Amino acid sequence: MENALVLVEEEVRELVRRRGVDPANDSSTSVGRLVDEVLGEYELRMHSSNLPIIRDRAAVRKAVLDRVAGFGALQELIDDPEVEEIWINSPASIFCARQGRHVLTNVTLEPDEIRDLVERMLRTSGRRLDLSTPFVDATLPDGSRLHVVIPDITRRHWAINVRKFVVRAHRLEELVRLGSLDPAVAGFMDASVRAGLNIVVSGATQSGKTTMLNCLAGCVPGGERVISCEEVFELQVGLPDVVSLQTRQANLEGKGEIDLRRLVVEALRMRPDRIIVGEVRGKEAFDLLVALNSGFPGMTSIHANSAHEALVKLQTLPLLAGENVSHSFVVPTVAAAIDLIIHLGQREGRRRTMQVLGVTGRIEADRIETTSLFERSQLGLEWTGHRPPHPERFEAVGIDLTELLR
Numbered sequence: 001m002e003n004a005l006v007l008v009e010e011e012v013r014e015l016v017r018r019r020g021v022d023p024a025n026d027s028s029t030s031v032g033r034l035v036d037e038v039l040g041e042y043e044l045r046m047h048s049s050n051l052p053i054i055r056d057r058a059a060v061r062k063a064v065l066d067r068v069a070g071f072g073a074l075q076e077l078i079d080d081p082e083v084e085e086i087w088i089n090s091p092a093s094i095f096c097a098r099q100g101r102h103v104l105t106n107v108t109l110e111p112d113e114i115r116d117l118v119e120r121m122l123r124t125s126g127r128r129l130d131l132s133t134p135f136v137d138a139t140l141p142d143g144s145r146l147h148v149v150i151p152d153i154t155r156r157h158w159a160i161n162v163r164k165f166v167v168r169a170h171r172l173e174e175l176v177r178l179g180s181l182d183p184a185v186a187g188f189m190d191a192s193v194r195a196g197l198n199i200v201v202s203g204a205t206q207s208g209k210t211t212m213l214n215c216l217a218g219c220v221p222g223g224e225r226v227i228s229c230e231e232v233f234e235l236q237v238g239l240p241d242v243v244s245l246q247t248r249q250a251n252l253e254g255k256g257e258i259d260l261r262r263l264v265v266e267a268l269r270m271r272p273d274r275i276i277v278g279e280v281r282g283k284e285a286f287d288l289l290v291a292l293n294s295g296f297p298g299m300t301s302i303h304a305n306s307a308h309e310a311l312v313k314l315q316t317l318p319l320l321a322g323e324n325v326s327h328s329f330v331v332p333t334v335a336a337a338i339d340l341i342i343h344l345g346q347r348e349g350r351r352r353t354m355q356v357l358g359v360t361g362r363i364e365a366d367r368i369e370t371t372s373l374f375e376r377s378q379l380g381l382e383w384t385g386h387r388p389p390h391p392e393r394f395e396a397v398g399i400d401l402t403e404l405l406r
Helices: 002-019 028-046 057-069 072-079 111-123 172-178 183-194 209-217 260-267 284-292 307-321 327-337 391-396 401-405
Strands: 083-090 093-098 101-104 135-139 145-149 159-163 199-203 226-230 242-246 274-277 298-303 340-347 350-364 367-377 380-383
Touching (some): 002 028, 057 072, 072 083, 072 111, 111 135, 111 145, 172 209, 183 350, 183 367, 183 380, 199 209, 209 298, 209 340, 226 260, 242 260, 260 284, 274 284, 284 298, 284 327, 298 307, 307 340, 350 380, 391 401
Parallel strands (some): 199 340, 226 274, 274 298
Antiparallel strands (some): 083 159, 093 101, 135 145, 340 350, 350 367
C-alpha cells in the first residue's frame, strides 16, 4: 500500500501544481476532488499494468489528503477529539496529551518532514522562523496554537508544540455539566462578572485557564464593548461589540514588533467597557494594572500553582516594566485593581476549579489581605461563609448577595 500511496500522492501534487490549487487556502473539499480524480484514473490503469494494487481506497484517500492538504502523519492526532496537545521532541519522539496524561505515540517523522510541516503550519499565519528568530508562536487555521523552537536554541532537533483548540465549554453552565465547576460557584462567578469585578484566572499549563476566560466572557452583559489582547488569538468572546488584538513579531529588518504591552495601551484608546488580556507573563502586567485602575473592569489569566502565588506573581511581574516602578507602588495598585482570583487545577486528569480567593483591597504590613470565598473539599467546592469584596457593586446591578450565597 505504501508504494501505491507514494505514487498517488505524487500525481495529486502534480495536479495541484498544474491547476494552481493552494492546499493551504483552498478548502479540503477541492483537494479531495483532485484526490478522487487521481484515484479513479489510477485504479483504471492498475488493472492493465504493474502498478501497486490499492486494497483500501478510503485509507489511501485519507492518507493522501492528510499529506497534501493536512499535516501528514500528525493529522490523525489533530483529528482525534481526545488529544489535547501534541509535541515533537525529535523525529522518533512524538508525544500527545490525552485527558491530562502524557502518551508516547507510534508516529515517527523524518527531519525534512518536520521542517515541511512547520512551513505549512506557518504559511497562513504570516509569521516566520529562522536563525535570527528561533522561536515562533502562531495560530493554525483551526484555532490551535503552534510553538516552535529550532537549534541552536535546542540541542539538536526542532521542538514543536501544537496545543489544540479544544474548547469544550463556552458558558459556565457547560463547565458545570462537565463536572469542572459547582452550580453555586458558577452562579457567583456570573454575578461577579456582571457586577464588574476584576478577575484573574490562575493555574498550571493545560488547567483550562483559556476555557474559563471564555466562559467568564460569556457572562459579560451584551451591551458592553470588549477589547481582548493576546499573544495569538485564542479567546472567543461571543458579544456583538468585540475587537480582538494579537501581537506581531518583528520583520526581517528587526522592526514592526507589536508586543502585549503595546496592545494593552492601545486598547485603552478604543473606548472599552471591559478589557480581557489572554495571559500575563511579564512586564505587560504593569500596563494591565494601570488599565484596571482606569475605571472599567477586566480579566486575565496567569500561570501559578495557587491563588496566593498568583497574587504574589502579580506583585512581582510589574517590577520588570522599569526601574522607576517600585514595590511601594505595585502592592497598593494590585490590592486596588484585583478583586477575585479563580484557581484551577487537575485531579486524575480532570480539570477542576480548586479555589476562589477574594482580594479585600486592604494592606497589612506590606501584605495584601485576602479571604478565601470557595474551597474544594471532598464534597465539592464549598462556600467558606466569607463575603466577597465590593458588595456595593453587586447591589448596583440588582444582585442580592445574601440570596446568592445562601
